Amino acid sequence: MSYVITGEMMVEMLNQLAQGHFYEKTVMGLTDTLASFISANNQLHELLERCAKKSNFQNTRTISWSDLGSDDKRIINCFFDYLYFTSPQFLKDAG
Numbered sequence: 001m002s003y004v005i006t007g008e009m010m011v012e013m014l015n016q017l018a019q020g021h022f023y024e025k026t027v028m029g030l031t032d033t034l035a036s037f038i039s040a041n042n043q044l045h046e047l048l049e050r051c052a053k054k055s056n057f058q059n060t061r062t063i064s065w066s067d068l069g070s071d072d073k074r075i076i077n078c079f080f081d082y083l084y085f086t087s088p089q090f091l092k093d094a095g
Contacts, residue, residue, distance in 0.1 A: 026090070
């Protein structure tokens with residue numbers, strides 16, 4: 001049986017994981033805007049459902065990097081990098 005989480009919960013989880021990340025400010029500014037993309041992305045959806053189940057996110061509303069396996073950490077870090085390097089902030093910084 002699948003552990004179902006909403007798009008809002010996925011954004012909340014990503015925002016918590018973004019805290020302290022090198023690209024925190026940019027990532028947290030984009031996750032709300034990209035909520036529908038995030039929930040439609042199968043890889044992120046499955047990863048976040050798995051992590052939500054492991055951390056009991058539906059009840060605790062908290063998640064940390066220690067709740068993620070090494071592959072999950074790599075995927076989330078790659079996603080955060082992707083968000084930054086495709087963001088208006090990156091273009092501004094690179095300009």
